[in-house]
Amino acid sequence: MFAEASDMWVGSKAELVSMYVRSDQRGQGVGGRLVDAFVEWAKGRGAARMHVTAYSENAAALRLYESRGFAPKSVTLAVDLDPGT
Template sequence: MAVERVSIRRITAGEIDVFRSIRLEALRCEPASFASRFEDWQFLRDEEWRRRLNDPIFVAFCKSEPVGIMGFVRFRPRKMAHRAMLVSVYVRKSERGTGIAADLLDVVSDYARCLGILQLELAVSAENSAALGFYHRHGFIEVGRIPGGLLDGDRQIDDVIMVRRLDR
């Protein structure tokens, strides 16, 4: 059986339908994995989707279909511009374990390095053991926690803060 080729690229403001499709899928299929809710994004106007693409968003495609997403938001103050926050990380369940998440992280990291970013940061639910394991395997270290950083109904869930240096 041949392995299907996956391509990863930064999407542009003209590709809001691709962005909308994979982002809403992520929020619908993995609601516990994100601070945002599906309802927060469901009815955004096209202009808002385009604005959110001002920050780099990369999508993994299999047979021209989006199957994964990862982006980052660079910190704006000049003294913090060497840092960026990973956002919108998701790979479709049927594609997990294939290396797509690692490939997305490599592409995002390389792009960030080209912009002079020295450190990637993220916040992940303390209950998301798969994501925590992935980030640990890929060089992220835990630097702190925000107790009750997420509210899921009546449940308070800690946010784990992790960083990975890109200049080492």
């Protein structure tokens, strides 16, 4: 997703909304290449900032994003209202 600057954001931003690498492809650099392609796409559009969301329990994803320069900037808190979901 790409969003131009607005009243809320002083610069344009790109957000990697969802990414999944099949388990049989993990550890082969696929995720890194996908993130790198996203970064290049965002830069090409003129993004001033990039965002990505990962589950806090997904240590491998966090390591991947942090290895590409992403750092925590905010915290999202959630509660499951229906334990069956």
